[in-house]
Amino acid sequence: MTTQTFLSKTGNIALFLLYLLLPVYYKMKLLKTFLVLLSVFLIVNAKANTITDSLERLLPKAKDSLKVKLLSDLCWEYRFISPDTALMYGNKALNLANELNYPKGVAQAYNDMGILYIDKSKYDSAISYFKNAMKIREELNDQTGIASLYNKLGIVYQKQGNLKEALQNQLAALKIYEALDMELWMSYCLNNIAIVHFNLGNFNKSLEYHREALRYRKKLGNTYGIAASYGNIANVNLSLKDTASAISYYEKALKAFKEMEYDEGTSTILSNLGNIYLVRNQNQKALEVLKESLVIREKMGDQKAISSSLIKMGEAYGNLGEYDNAFKVLYRGMRIAQKINVVEEEISAYLNLAKLYSLTGKSDSSYVYTSYYIALKDSVYEQRLQQQIVGLQIKYETEKIEKDNQLLTQEVELKEARLKQRNTTLLLLVFLVIFIIGVAAFLIYRRNQKQKAMLDNEIIRHNEEQLKAVIDSQEKERRHIARELHDSVGQRLAAIKLNWENALHSRSEKDSEKMSEIAELLDDASKEVRAISHQMMPKELEQFGLIPAINNLLETALNNDKTQFEFNHFNLPDRLDSTIELNLYRVIQELVSNVIKHASAKSIHLQLLKRNNNLVLIFEDDGKGFDSESSAGGIGLANIKSRVKVLNGTITYESSPGNGTTVRIRIPLNE
Numbered sequence: 001m002t003t004q005t006f007l008s009k010t011g012n013i014a015l016f017l018l019y020l021l022l023p024v025y026y027k028m029k030l031l032k033t034f035l036v037l038l039s040v041f042l043i044v045n046a047k048a049n050t051i052t053d054s055l056e057r058l059l060p061k062a063k064d065s066l067k068v069k070l071l072s073d074l075c076w077e078y079r080f081i082s083p084d085t086a087l088m089y090g091n092k093a094l095n096l097a098n099e100l101n102y103p104k105g106v107a108q109a110y111n112d113m114g115i116l117y118i119d120k121s122k123y124d125s126a127i128s129y130f131k132n133a134m135k136i137r138e139e140l141n142d143q144t145g146i147a148s149l150y151n152k153l154g155i156v157y158q159k160q161g162n163l164k165e166a167l168q169n170q171l172a173a174l175k176i177y178e179a180l181d182m183e184l185w186m187s188y189c190l191n192n193i194a195i196v197h198f199n200l201g202n203f204n205k206s207l208e209y210h211r212e213a214l215r216y217r218k219k220l221g222n223t224y225g226i227a228a229s230y231g232n233i234a235n236v237n238l239s240l241k242d243t244a245s246a247i248s249y250y251e252k253a254l255k256a257f258k259e260m261e262y263d264e265g266t267s268t269i270l271s272n273l274g275n276i277y278l279v280r281n282q283n284q285k286a287l288e289v290l291k292e293s294l295v296i297r298e299k300m301g302d303q304k305a306i307s308s309s310l311i312k313m314g315e316a317y318g319n320l321g322e323y324d325n326a327f328k329v330l331y332r333g334m335r336i337a338q339k340i341n342v343v344e345e346e347i348s349a350y351l352n353l354a355k356l357y358s359l360t361g362k363s364d365s366s367y368v369y370t371s372y373y374i375a376l377k378d379s380v381y382e383q384r385l386q387q388q389i390v391g392l393q394i395k396y397e398t399e400k401i402e403k404d405n406q407l408l409t410q411e412v413e414l415k416e417a418r419l420k421q422r423n424t425t426l427l428l429l430v431f432l433v434i435f436i437i438g439v440a441a442f443l444i445y446r447r448n449q450k451q452k453a454m455l456d457n458e459i460i461r462h463n464e465e466q467l468k469a470v471i472d473s474q475e476k477e478r479r480h481i482a483r484e485l486h487d488s489v490g491q492r493l494a495a496i497k498l499n500w501e502n503a504l505h506s507r508s509e510k511d512s513e514k515m516s517e518i519a520e521l522l523d524d525a526s527k528e529v530r531a532i533s534h535q536m537m538p539k540e541l542e543q544f545g546l547i548p549a550i551n552n553l554l555e556t557a558l559n560n561d562k563t564q565f566e567f568n569h570f571n572l573p574d575r576l577d578s579t580i581e582l583n584l585y586r587v588i589q590e591l592v593s594n595v596i597k598h599a600s601a602k603s604i605h606l607q608l609l610k611r612n613n614n615l616v617l618i619f620e621d622d623g624k625g626f627d628s629e630s631s632a633g634g635i636g637l638a639n640i641k642s643r644v645k646v647l648n649g650t651i652t653y654e655s656s657p658g659n660g661t662t663v664r665i666r667i668p669l670n671e
Contacts, residue, residue, distance in 0.1 A: 052077045068097045068105035075112045079119065087116055107136040107145065114152065121303040121340045123156050130156070147176035147185065154192055158199075159304055161343035167196045187216035187225055191232060198236060199344070207236045224265075227256035231269050243276055250276075267296035267305065274312055283316040290316065307336040307345040311352060318356050326356055347376050364568060364605065367618075375612065538585070545574060546581040547608075550588055554606070557592050563601055570609035580667060583643040584617065590636050591619050591663060599623025599661065610669070617665040625655040 055074050062070050071093035078086035090113040097105030114129035130153050137145040154169035174189035194209030210232045217225035234249030250269055257265035270293035277286035294309040310333030317326035334349035350373035357366035541549035547569055554565050575581070588606070595601050601623030609616050644651045649667035 052081065064100055065102050065105060068093050068100065068102055068109075071096065072105065072108050072112055075109070075116070079116060083116060083119060087113065090116060103136050103140060107133045107140070107142075110136070111145075111149070111152075118152075118156060118159075119301070121301075123160050123341065126156050127153065143176055143180060144182075147173045147180070147182075150176070151185070151189060151192070154189075154196075158192065158196060160341060161199075163196050163199055167193065170196065183216050184220055184222065184225075187213045187220070187222065190216070191225075191229065194232060194236075198232075198239070201239075203236050203239045207233065207240075210236060223256065224260065224262070227253050227260070227262075227265060230256070231265065231272065235272055238272070238276060238279070243279070246276060247273075263296045263300055264302070264305075267293040267300070267309075270296075271305075271309055271312065274309075274316075278312065278316060278319075281319065283319040286316045287313060287320075303336050303340050304342050304345065307333045307340075307342060307349075309333075310336070311345060311348050314349075314356070315352050318352065318359065323356065323360055327353075330356065343376065347373060350376065364566075364607065368570070368607070368609070372611070541581060541585050546576055546585060547572065549581075549585055550606070550608070553585070553589060553592065554604075557589075557596065558604070563595070564603040565606065566604070567606045567608075569607070572608065572610055572615075576615070576669075580615065580647060580669075583647055584615075584665075584667070587617075587640050587643050587665065588619070590640050594636050595621050595623060599625075601660070613669050615667040615669055617663075617667075619663040619665075620660065622660040625657050625659045625661050627655070627657060 052074060055070055055077065059067065059070050059074070071089050075086045075090035075093060078089060090109055094106060094109035094113070097103075097109055110129045110133035114126045114133065117123070117126035117129065130149050134146065134149045134153075137149065150169045150173035154166045154173065157163075157166035157169060170189050170192045174186060174193065177185045177189060190209050190213035194206045194213065197203075197206040197209065210229055214226065214229035214233070216222075217229055230249045231253035234246040234253065237243075237249065238246035250273055254266065254269040254273075257269060270289045274286045274290040274293065277283070277289065290309055290313045294306065294313070297305040297309055310329045314326045314330035314333060317323070317329065330349055330353050334346060334353065337343075337345035337349055350369050354366050354369040354373055357363070357369060538549050538552065540552045550567060554567060558565050576584075592604070595604060599621050601621035603622055605618075605620040607616075607618040641651060644665055644667070647667045649665055652664045653661065654664075655661035
């Protein structure tokens with residue numbers, strides 16, 4: 001349970017007592033006051049069932065807004081007792097508040113259920129409820145409530161790995177809290193902003209925000225906040241390679257969290273100590289603290305944290321050579337991360353699995369997971385995201401500087417205003433003329449570009465239709481020829497052979513030997529006709545689909561050639577669109593034919609997988625290779641390119657003389 005969610009509901013009785021005692025605590029700053037406060041909190045939580053019983057007894061007699069408040073309180077009280085019951089009361093509060101047209105109650109119900117969905121690690125649902133609450137609180141001009149929601153949204157986006165949105169919401173919350181002079185909540189926002197910068201690798205910036213947060217927390221005497229800041233500062237020191245300082249701060253934080261019996265903080269610090277031991281290659285020690293952390297996190301049910309601990313344990317097991325244990329925990333951690341859509345942990349799992357497969361000599365699997373890692377990492381952590389985040393930070397800091405400078409420059413601006421008035425008027429006229437000319441030029445240019453784009457698109461569409469028509473006609477002709485070869489020529493050859501064998505019995509022995517040889521030639525011709533017919537339109541492709549057809553193609557084409565082959569496929573449906581199956585089969589048929597004719601390869605590796613709604617084909621051979629940059633390619637490569645283009649796909653070749661060839665094809669799937 002985080003401090004933010006703990007303090008987010010004033011309907012909780014324990015929080016209400018804290019709220020009454022906090023001013024005394026801040027004023028006196030005495031440990032005795034805090035101990036009294038903590039004792040009251042423990043007593044209240046020990047009587048949680050009594051509270052829920054009391055609230056439920058009051059519920060039947062309550063009406064209107066009071067009933068909404070009681071339902072909302074029951075939602076909060078059942079949060080850690082029975083999440084499903086809590087959700088039921090939250091929905092009742094929401095429905096009643098809507099019926100009564102009670103905006104404040106509606107906003108509170110959305111807020112409560114958003115927190116429940118955070119506990120369930122259903123972050124998309126939590127975001128949806130918080131945004132609904134935000135709309136209402138903006139209409140009510142509830143600045144404190146708005147800031148609180150920005151803070152919660154920032155936390156959820158941070159858990160998802162959406163750092164841009166996380167920073168944007170935390171900065172918005174900080175700006176409001178600064179205006180309201182709410183130092184406690186300012187410290188929370190500063191802490192969260194520091195964590196976002198840490199995830200981005202801006203360690204010095206992160207350390208700056210953490211120290212600012214720690215300064216406020218010491219000023220307020222916030223024991224939990226001080227401990228949390230110690231742990232966060234240790235994280236940054238670790239990333240800055242200052243492990244001695246990191247261990248010192250972690251030990252301070254761990255001691256404080258254990259004394260408070262704060263499981264979430266304890267598990268986090270243990271996990272971070274495990275990171276240090278991993279860096280120091282003290283893998284057995286890392287496993288000990290990570291297992292202790294995992295036990296706590298499983299008890300809490302924090303799926304993101306469980307995924308993180310499992311992936312780190314997998315790294316430690318891998319370093320110790322315990323590969324079976326490493327695979328077990330890594331796959332479990334990866335599945336949890338995928339289920340709750342936590343990108344950061346999923347990336348880490350892919351990278352560790354790629355390393356583990358490489359260590360165990362499974363290069364193909366290592367390649368697949370390396371591809372997963374690169375694709376996912378590129379989609380999240382690239383320059384565009386970094387620029388957006390830096391831009392937001394600069395915007396916030398610039399606004400702050402401008403606010404400070406505004407008071408200093410106000411008098412000077414008033415004196416210069418009259419002198420600038422005439423120049424401003426003239427400049428406005430000039431600007432207006434230039435603006436009108438610019439708009440007219442832009443509209444003309446835009447119209448011309450739009451017409452050119454429409455013409456280009458029409459030409460491309462026409463060319464694509466022509467290309468598709470050519471390929472369709474080729475396939476139609478193939479089917480016709482295959483059918484004629486099988487049904488007409490094949491049957492006639494069979495009839496000739498039958499008549500020939502009948503005539504064979506009425507000839508002399510010498511003539512019979514010659515006629516037997518001719519019969520064998522007829523038999524060979526029949527087989528060749530069937531083979532050609534099958535090659536032009538394989539039965540396996542029409543009847544059973546792409547995978548069986550590819551297997552039959554490889555076995556048939558490479559059996560006599562003595563070329564070794566390996567075919568792997570992942571995450572594919574039983575059948576694909578017939579156009580995709582046919583064209584992809586022809587592409588593989590052409591690639592295999594090129595290897596047999598030109599490459600002199602000893603082995604072929606073929607992979608076919610579905611990833612991010614794309615069909616990916618990887619074809620590798622260890623043959624002669626060719627210069628992929630300067631070679632124009634023959635008819636075969638042109639046919640491959642045409643078929644891939646018909647499927648709106650892309651193709652790349654990686655080859656050089658003597659180093660084999662790798663072909664990668666990516667085809668979008670319209671599902």
